[in-house]
Amino acid sequence: MQGLVCREYRPGDTADVLEVRNSIFGPLSAEDWDRYCPQMTAGLAYLDGKVVGAIPLDQRDFLLAPQLSVPVAFEHAVGVKEEYRSRGIGTAIIEAAREFMADRCDLLMVYRGAERSAGYRFYQKSGHRDLLCLSPVRWDSSAGLSSDAQRVDIEVLYDHEDDILRAYNSTYPLCGGHAPRRRGYWRAALGGQIFVAVPGEILFYRYPSDGEITAYGIFKIRKRDSDAPLEILEIASSSGTEGAREVLQAAGLEAHRRNTVVTDYVSAHHPYRYLYRELGFVEEERNLMIMGQVINPQRLFQRVCRFPQLVADLKINVWTPTKDYVLFEGPEAIREVTLEAKDAIIERLLTRRLDVMSAFRHDLLTIRNGDEGIAGRLAEALPFSPWCHHHLDWI
Ligand SMILES: CC(C)(COP(=O)(O)OP(=O)(O)OC[C@H]1O[C@@H](n2cnc3c(N)ncnc32)[C@H](O)[C@@H]1OP(=O)(O)O)[C@@H](O)C(=O)NCCC(=O)NCCS
Secondary structure, eight states, rough: OOOEEEOOOOTOHHHHHHHHHHHOOOOOOOOHHEEEEEEEEEEEEEETEEEEEEEEEEEEEEETTTTTEEEEEESSSSSEEEGGSSSSHHHHHHHHHHHTTTOOOOOOEEEEEOSSSSHHHHHHHHOOEEEEEEEEEEOOOOOOOOOOOOOOOHHHHHHTTTHHHHHHHSSSOBBSSSSOOOOTHHHOOOOOOOHHHHHHEEEEEEEESSSSEEEEEEEEEEOOOOOOOOOEEEEESSOOOOOOOHHHHHHHHHHHTOOOOEEEETTOOTTTTTHHHTTEEEOOOOOOOEEEEOOOHHHHHHHOOGGGGGGGGGEEEOOOSSSSEEEEETTOOEEEEEEEEEEHHHHHHHHOOOOOEEEEEEHHHEEEOOOHHHHHHHHHHOOOBBOOOOGGGOO
16 A cells, blocks of 8 residues: 555554554553563554554463463554554554564464454454464353352462462363463563553452461452443362362452452363353353464474474475475475465464364375375474463453
């Protein structure tokens, strides 16, 4: 489009970001924007010198698989001024972001719901693919619950991070799909921009009420919404489902007292999915995705490949309906194969979200000049990683 310039945010552009963002998503002050930079950056679109679009990008680490954390940028509050929509401006900002974030990030990502909406189609059109499907769950709890978990100030969490990490690591040892937890993570996450943009009351429950914390839950009730649910932001237990049940029952009681429901999002591998069902949570139609697009496939392949020696003799090309490229050339390459698949399958392969063997057997991935042996080697080098989302990470 003539006169369109898309580029990265620079200090001094705050008013431009907020001119677009605040007209669509509600108020955020300049101070609250600036405070989060440079971790927060943005793609901006100017048409004939006037700002017309902004895509804020939150840079963070993201676990693709246990111990495999990569730098990514989460898009959020994505907006183009109403009178300029459907002219390719949003897509042009994403294309620019792919370029200017390439030295810092492996993936552009977004939490996005409503697969039938125009907003979802925008992300698809601009190259994002579904990496995780999440179903909302809600629990209309009853009065007769009992619990030995106790509500305490959130400072107690910060003072007991070793207990919290232990509970967390024993609940989610096999999962990716979220930001890596480490000391300092929770204070940073709860101080994140989303909690300024969407303020809420934070409730923290610990179990048992004294001594080592073996189970905990972090919850939020949005402030500006009169019948806001009690959202589960994160729950974990080093004492199996017993501790988690105590925490959930305490939350259920609180929700009942406030005349509201408890909510969360579950994926196929969520460890408490069946505990939720047992307690009476109802699963609703899936409506949240973690979507992503790989910026530099060659670099990401090197990062996600668990056993490079398994592919050392291969030159691996990729063919999709939209792209051709060399993905990897092993140091002892003597055989050339081409992975042929839809773009979505390749994005999943590179994010460790594909069961390669099953994709090969079901014809979702064909390997030119390959065979089941090559598929098996790839499956071992790039094993499928279960993902679990915590709403604490949402932005
Ligand atoms: C989503 C949005 C940033 C896309 O920007 P854009 O410049 O219109 O995007 P493009 O022209 O590159 O792509 C257009 C596609 O976006 C989608 N789209 C169009 N209008 C839209 C709208 N009002 N809201 C959401 N998505 C829209 C459609 O799929 C469209 O494809 P089509 O033109 O073939 O039907 C912009 O439409 C917008 O600001 N929407 C409102 C805010 C929003 O929904 N943000 C996303 C969720 S955080």
